Amino acid sequence: MSHADIGLIGLAVMGSNLALNIAEKGHTIAVHNRTASRIDDFVAMAGPLAERVVPKADLAEFIASIRRPRSIIIMVKAGKPVDEMIEQLLPYLEEGDAIIECGNSLYTDTDRRFAYLQGKGIGYLGVGVSGGEEGARHGPSIMVGGAKAQWHNAEPVLKAIAAKFKGEPCCAYLGEGGAGHFVKTIHNGIEYGDMQMIAEVYGFMRDGLGMKPAECAEVFRKWNEGPLNSYLIEITGHVLDAVDPESGTALVELILDKAGQKGTGRWSAIVAQELAVPATTIEGAVAARSISAMKDERLEAEKLYGARRGAEISLSLDTLEKALLAGKIAAYAQGFAVMAKASEEKGWNLPLGTVAKIWRAGCIIRSRFLDQMSAAYEGGPARNLLLVPDFVELMKANHGALREVVAAGAHGEFPLPCLGAALSYFDAYRQGLGTANLIQGQRDFFGAHGFERSDKDGVHHGDWPATIQVEAAEPQV
Known part of the structure; x- marks a missing residue:
């Protein structure tokens, strides 16, 4: 007999934690996993919550155990495994049922799956879940896209398990198709930028100010009590404070400086380029991770060019704090600008105020x-954050510090792919008269692309020399 409120397939760490979260919030959940032994392990681990778990090793029995219209969460690896799971489920599903994919899928894949299943009368929800393993267990931020009718079927469960901010669930329906996964992608892009900027400031502390990890940790703890208060600042303090029990050395000093990435940051940079929206802090963060992976080449280059000359810097911790705040604002401004443009082009009507709320x-x-x-x-046009009064005042108060830090970085040979990009973006964005007039002249010279004039309407061309002969330079002996 059907008696589960919702189903979940995929009992790896994230899936198991979501299932426990659902059961803990009072909902009965059917669970299935390709490897049946993992189902038994999960039930044993669930303890008292097992009474609200319906374990089913047989896929048909699993689906039959869920109340109609069915909502089935799938937690499998993004890409081909998702498509394979959809095909396995289809023979057992009925009109009005919904598949809820909670992995980090590329939003265009979600768009495709949404359209495919819509034609079969099956709902598809592409759901971005942020918060890691701990969030999945105790309350993540949940970004929902896809079929609106099926969202309402799953809404009570998803809102129950979401994180709460002053009692309000951090869960919302954002639009059809891949809207939810798109917003999660941009969330991760901002996350990349935020993490990289924190790392750049840590580099100044370590290599410019000679601070030990425990001293850095104390600074981040203090910053977390002020305007930089955030999850990433908080955990940075914990990471820097950790000590390896075997050696007694600060753990961060034993971690190899090669950062991994799973693709969402890169996707956010790519889509920003496709939409012609500058997201230079995200691009800088993605590039920084890629460079970090080139450990052997970096060591070779250091031998060829010499180690950083270690110029002393006179930056204060207050200046570093303000610079990080300004850089963070630029990163968010770019991320929200990408979402605004995508919303316009794809007809999603993304509620950006709601996005900020559920984050x-x-x-x-x-x-x-x-x-x-x-x-x-809320209730206004999607303006760039750099034009919003509150953030105008914050940038006015803090961009000078960002300028000092970037200048010190250039002089002291500190790589600043994100903080440097944030400053350049800010300066370019607020420059009323830029230098693209020269670029337009060049484009018209070599390609007759035309240009607009400041004193006349229409498209114009320059009266350029007819031909220019470029002779090869004579080799110097």
């Missing part, structure tokens, strides 16, 4: 000023 708790980039961002987008 206030549970997710990796939760921070103090998301309340201000939410207020900036």
Whole structure:
């Protein structure tokens, strides 16, 4: 007999934690896993919550155990495994049922699956879940896209398990198709930028100010009590404070400086380029991770060019704090600008104020000023955050510090792919008269692309020399 409120397939760490979260919130959940022994392990681990778990090793029995219209969460690896799971489920599903994919899928894949299943009368929800393993267990931020009718079927469960900010669930329906996974992708892009900027500031502390990890940890703990208050600042303090029990050495000093990435940051940079929206902090963070992976080449280059000359810097911790705040604002401004453009082009009508709200708790980039961002987008046009009064004042107060830090980085040979990009973006964005007039002249010279004039309407061309002969330079002996 059908008696589970919802089903879940895939009992790896994230899936298991989501299932426990659902059961803990009072909902009965049917669970299935390709490897049947993992189902038994999960039930044993669930303890008292097992009474609200319906374990089913047989796929048909699993689906039959869920109340109609069925909502089935799948937690499998993104890409081909998702498509394979959909095909396995289809023979057992009925019109009005829904598949809820909670992995980190590329939003265009979600768009494709949504359209495919819509034609079969089956709903598809592409759901971005942020908060890692701990968030999945105790309350993540949940970004829902896909079939609206099926969202309402799953809404009570998803809102129950979401993180809460002042009692309000950090869960919302954002639009059809891949809207939810798109927003999660941009969330991760901002996360990349935020993490990289924190690492760049740590580099100044370690190599410019000679601070030990425990001293750095104390600074980040203090910063977490001020305007930089956020999950990433908080955990940075914990990471820097950790000590390897075997050697007694600060653990961070034993971690190899090669950062991994699973693709979402890169996707966010690519889609920003496709939409012609500058997201230079995200691009810088992705590039930084790629360079970090080139450990052998970096060591070879250091031998060829010499180690950084270690110029002394006179930056204060207050200046570093303000610079990080300014860089963080630029990263969010770019991320929200990408979402605004995508919403316009794809007809999603993304509620950006709601996006900021559901990021206030549970997710990796939760921070103090998301309340201000939410207020900036509620009921108004999707303006760049750098034009919003609250953030104008913050940037006026802090961009000077960012300028000092970037200048010190250039002089002291500190790589600043994100903080440097944030400053360049800010300066370019607020420059009323740029230098693209020269670029337009060049484009018209070699390609007759035309240009607009400041004193006349229409498209114009320059009266350029007819031909220019470029002779090869004579080799110097």
